[in-house]
Each structure stands twice: as structure tokens, then as C-alpha cells.
Amino acid sequence: MAERRDERLGRRRLHLRLRFLAGESTGSYVTRLAARNHLPVEGMLRSMGTGPMLPVEPQYTEMYLSRYARERLANLAGHPLAEMQKRLVGLRDEFLMPSDAKDDWEWPWDARAGYIVQACSLCAAQRGTRSPAWLILPDPWHVCLRHRRWTDNSRSTQHPYIDLSSLPDVIRAQQRLNRLGKRLGPAARWVFADACSILVRSNYLEDPGRTEEWAPLATQLGEHRVRPLAQLSRLSLLTRDLAWLEVRRLSGELGRAGYREWLDRATRRHGFAFREPLKMWHSQHPPLGRGIPELFGDQPPPSSVVQRVTGHELPSCLAAAGDLSCLPWLRLPNTMERLFL
Incomplete structure (x- = not known):
């Protein structure tokens, strides 16, 4: 890494923790964690390393981290790294950025694997968020059996889900x-x-x-x-x-x-x-x-x-x-x- 990191960054966890959402993408989790603690996403990213301060749009792609940024995110979230990797697929070793990457995170145009699918808003609300949350899944749809909703890789604001009550x-x-x-x-x-x-x-x-x-x-x-x-x-x-x-x-x-x-x-x-x-x-x-x-x-x-x-x-x-x-x-x-x- 060309730029010298401040090793004090990301050592102390944020005041408010965030409940996990099954299948959630890393980008969605990072944006929700920042919002939960009333922080701009860019401010939280500064505690995770160095990289582009571009607008974060988890509805379009996945966020990929370096090994360093992954460790800092776990510290900020207040969870063991092993737990973070279990809960967030995008933090597993196979999806880490290359060790010689110049930045600690990236938002590529397309996710390297999987589909970005909108989470059931009722499930997200039960975990403390009213804004849309996003999943990273191997298929471009998700069925929430608890709330009988079908979501997919649609970005429709008019029809964000399909009600399955009559299906x-x-x-x-x-x-x-x-x-x-x-x-x-x-x-x-x-x-x-x-x-x-x-x-x-x-x-x-x-x-x-x-x-x-x-x-x-x-x-x-x-x-x-x-x-x-x-x-x-x-x-x-x-x-x-x-x-x-x-x-x-x-x-x-x-x-x-x-x-x-x-x-x-x-x-x-x-x-x-x-x-x-x-x-x-x-x-x-x-x-x-x-x-x-x-x-x-x-x-x-x-x-x-x-x-x-x-x-x-x-x-x-x-x-x-x-x-x-x-x-x-x-x-x-x-x-x-x-x-x-």
C-alpha cells in the first residue's frame, strides 16, 4: 500500500451495533452500519483504510475489501472476524481484494459473483433499518417465507416486491x-x-x-x-x-x-x-x-x-x-x- 495507514483507525467499535440480515451484501451492511451510528459512509470508510470516496450505491454492486479493511470493519462492527465472515459472504477469503491492490475497497460495475437482490423490507425493519437493504445471492430472486414476499434484482420503487399471499x-x-x-x-x-x-x-x-x-x-x-x-x-x-x-x-x-x-x-x-x-x-x-x-x-x-x-x-x-x-x-x-x- 503506497499510502501510510494510521494504525489507530478502526480499533474501537462504533457505539451502536447492527443486527445481521441473512444473505446481506457487504456494501449494504456497511451503509446500514454507518446510518445506524449517524455517520456518513465516507466517514466510516476513513476508519477502514484508504480508497476512493465515491458515492456508495449497494443496490447496484457488491463492495469488496482488502484484508486490512475487513479487519477494521469487524472492529467497528464489534463482532469477531469469524462471525463477520459467516454472516457476510462478501467478507470470505475468496472475495478479498488482491494483496497488491492500491486501495482497501472497491465497488466494481458488476459483482464478481452472485446477484444483488433487494431484501424483504419487513425483515430489514425488524433488524433496525427502514431504508432498502440488499442481499448478494447466487440466484436473481429471493422468497421470504415469513412475510410471503418475492424480491428480485429489480430496482423498481413502485413494485419493490411481489406479494405471494395469493400464490x-x-x-x-x-x-x-x-x-x-x-x-x-x-x-x-x-x-x-x-x-x-x-x-x-x-x-x-x-x-x-x-x-x-x-x-x-x-x-x-x-x-x-x-x-x-x-x-x-x-x-x-x-x-x-x-x-x-x-x-x-x-x-x-x-x-x-x-x-x-x-x-x-x-x-x-x-x-x-x-x-x-x-x-x-x-x-x-x-x-x-x-x-x-x-x-x-x-x-x-x-x-x-x-x-x-x-x-x-x-x-x-x-x-x-x-x-x-x-x-x-x-x-x-x-x-x-x-x-x-
Whole structure:
């Protein structure tokens, strides 16, 4: 670092602490922490090191810190560094700035990984903020089951969220995905990614505005924004069916008979439009002579072992579905990044 730092900066924590918000971006947390203590963000940044004093806009991108600034932020927030890294994904080592960077923070035009998604305002209010808070997530949407709200990477001030009270299928779909995530552990993410790819290949509800159920919402918000919402129920069912096979395969319990029967059963359940992509996925996931049941435990095996056996890498916390699928088709149903700026 060319400029000499004042090592006294950031040693004493701020007077008021801030409650964590699950999935929050570093940029959102920093701006909320400053507001909580009635400080301008620029003033707090001066206690974290040296860097550009540009307007902070956490709704557009993520904030990345140097190792030095990360330590100072933990001091200011009054939490152990390990706790900060657990709560804020952007503070983990994989997202730190290079050691030879001239500044202690940066706000690049695009987040290096993940999507900036608006947090549920009711959840944010319960944690002491009335201004919008922002999450950094691997998918461009978030379902708040507690308050039945759908948020996404929209920056709409007129419609910052979609009320799910009258859309129980979406609620059930997210609950189904949550249960699968707990059961499959790391494998849940690549199974979900494959289900996304199969869904897109089948052209399922690509134009939700043409259906009676989704036309009013698509007219109000636009088809691109409504599409993943409309597709989530089918996506969760696909994920469940892929998971049935994958759990047994990775546990070493999938027999030849069960393997053969799965394709016909899944095709009947989802329809003929899904047969081709389901068949391709099925052919790439045959029974294993010896599974890796350790994958479902608290300490998964090394990534090299997982990749050799399954063909998938262990996903990082913000890995996009399009980077995880073993199928050659499109990414997420909502394929446009920064769509609603």
C-alpha cells in the first residue's frame, strides 16, 4: 500500500451495533452500519483504510475489501472476524481484494459473483433499518417465507416486491426447495442447476403473459420479471425428481431397475416436452459402483473426489446455476443480468 495507514483507525467499535440480515451484501451492511451510528459512509470508510470516496450505491454492486479493511470493519462492527465472515459472504477469503491492490475497497460495475437482490423490507425493519437493504445471492430472486414476499434484482420503487399471499404454489415450491437443500447438502445446488437447464430446454412457460393465470402480473411487471416466479413450482418438482435419483446414486443404493424406471416415471409426471432433456440428464447419471455417502454429512469429501465421482465440483456459496449444470443449455430462467436497472 503506497499510502501510510494510521494504525489507530478502526480499533474501537462504533457505539451502536447492527443486527445481521441473512444473505446481506457487504456494501449494504456497511451503509446500514454507518446510518445506524449517524455517520456518513465516507466517514466510516476513513476508519477502514484508504480508497476512493465515491458515492456508495449497494443496490447496484457488491463492495469488496482488502484484508486490512475487513479487519477494521469487524472492529467497528464489534463482532469477531469469524462471525463477520459467516454472516457476510462478501467478507470470505475468496472475495478479498488482491494483496497488491492500491486501495482497501472497491465497488466494481458488476459483482464478481452472485446477484444483488433487494431484501424483504419487513425483515430489514425488524433488524433496525427502514431504508432498502440488499442481499448478494447466487440466484436473481429471493422468497421470504415469513412475510410471503418475492424480491428480485429489480430496482423498481413502485413494485419493490411481489406479494405471494395469493400464490400458494410459489410458497410451497420454495418450501420444497428448502427441504431438498437440507437433505442433499452441497449436491442440492447442482441438482437445482440441472433442473433449471432442463426447464429452459423444455420452453416451459417461457411467455407467462400468454397464460390466464400469469397475464395480469406480467402486464403489470413485465414478462421477464414474472417468468422465474411462474416457473418456480415446476422447477421445484423437477429438482425433487432429479434429487430422488441423485441421492440414491451418490449413496450407492441405485439399482439398475430403479434407474431404468426413473426416466419413464419422470417423463409421465412432467410431460413429453421434458423427455429429451430428462433423457440426456439420465444418461449422464448412471448408477455408481461405489457411492460417496459422505457428501451428505457435515464434512464433505475433497472437491477433487466429488468431481471425479459425480462430474460436479463442490459449489462455492455464490456459484450461479449456469456454471454448475452438467447440461449444455441456458442458464437460469431469468437469463438477463442487471435486468431491471
